[in-house]
Amino acid sequence: MTDQTRTAGRLRSALANSETEQVGAVLLLVATLAAIAWANLGSGYEQFWATEARIGLDGWSIGLDLQHLVNDAIMALFFFAVGLEVKRELTIGELTGRSRALVPAAGALAGLVVPALIFLLIARDSGQAQAWGVVISTDTAFLVGALAVIRPAHPSRLRIFLLTLAVVDDIGALGAIAIFYTADLRLTPLLVAVGALVLIALVRFVPTGRGPLYAMLAVVVWFGVHEAGVHATIAGVAVALLIPVAGPRRDDVERVVELTRSFRQSPNPRYAAAAQRQLRESISLNERLQQSFAPYIAFMILPIFALANAGVTLDGETLQRAATSSLTWGIVAGLAGGKLLGITAVTFAVHRSGVGRLAPGMTIGRVAGGAALSGIGFTISLLIVSIAIDDPAASDEARVGVLAASLLSFLLGWVILSTLDRKVPVTPPGSVLLRPFDPERDHYVGPADAPLVLVEYGDFECPFCSRATGMVEEVMEQYGTDLVWVWRHLPLHRHHPHAELAARAYEAADLQGRRLELARCLWANPDRLERLDLLRYADEIGLDLDRFEADMDSEAVRRRVAEDEDDADLMDISGTPTFFVGGRRHVGDWDAPTMSAALEAARGR
Incomplete structure (x- = not known):
């Protein structure tokens, strides 16, 4: 699969996921309002969710009321989906790139710690200090829905930043549930769950029938975890982390x-x-399951959860208690203030220190807007309310705090992002060539003083790049001395493991004046770029092999390739080939007629 095709596929998938998340956020809001209306205008809300449901087999049974059935069993599927996303991001996603992942990861950790400290500072005398976990989590579904409503300019990088942050946030919240909100641990069923998890890890080696095996063993894990006294939603995460994930x-x-x-x-x-x-x-099982589960999570599980947990009685007495409750204000301050303060401050510090860096198009102001939205802590916050607080009156006060903090966080995020869009408009990263053509440094074909410049960022292992050479030759023949073509390296390491070595081979051949001859060999054989293949091509075109191999491994050549990669990264280029015509990024097809039209437009400018 080519990287251009892969990028287009990811874009279509992202658009589909975005629509699912937006509709899901609307359903979640509707279910929340319905729960509040049911609890206040109707009757029997608490009695309905207290109805007992029992599952039994041959004298053994487990009893749960409907609310716990939702929170412990159905929500395990939600946490399974969260675990799948965490595993993917840690393995092949945003969290694999250290410098890019470090900034949102550090911000997320601050977004866990600072809200908890603020909550404890305010609510320490409320008698409910153990509920600090209520303020640590961000609701990803509402977060994405809020971005869709606010529609900030050029939201893609902000969305990726916030989703990366949300993954780390979820890891912290799940860890808090497992460690701090587990009581009366029973060893025997826990060992049963661990044994089932070991078997799940081995299922990948079974040649057929893996799906039913995963499903049956996952049920065993859930029952084992539940009976062990650990909150059963952790079973979903544990199973998900053992599902294999890999790129195509x-x-x-x-x-x-x-x-x-x-x-x-x-x-x-x-x-x-x-x-x-x-x-x-x-496609790996992890990604297939994510795609399959997403609609059920967004359209069924989360709305049912909201219906079962958001039904707080908003009568005068409850609101009066909440208005003077340190528990309520601790939650509001922790979520709405702590997330904004912690994420923004630490992101700024990490970015300025140079230890990590923000992606192109991201600014501290936009981070602050996203940090404010991260205070929307609905799903896991309400779940921890049900786990950590036994007193019904205090539980209502906490729910009021969660709802108020989520609304306030949305309004804060809206004000910050809309104000920035008006006052400090964002230029899309990568729309203009970062480093102009330099004849003293760049590899090029054609006259250095040509009025038209075509810059290509490419990868020798990408088949589309090899096919693009035909287009380049055609337009160069058409424009003659009016056009110069510039080649820069962008080896896509994740998908093309041999691309960097091929780029270094190109540079080594250039040191002997034969780069174009070697390039023809590389483009003709994008699937044969092992070191021995490169040495054979070098021998065929008459290079000094000892010098070629020494240059290929030299620090100067490595640095030369890395410089091109750094330029591409700063311009947010993620696919090959990527062209710049007259210093502006070309978007769309790159066949010869289309590129000729783009060159004519550049000539007109």
């Missing part, structure tokens, strides 16, 4: 292409089934 492998994707071609040439059920199976297997 080239061989698997190429096999899909072959089977699809066979089906097109000879349509029959056997080829169709094989292509469908191979297509499914080319």
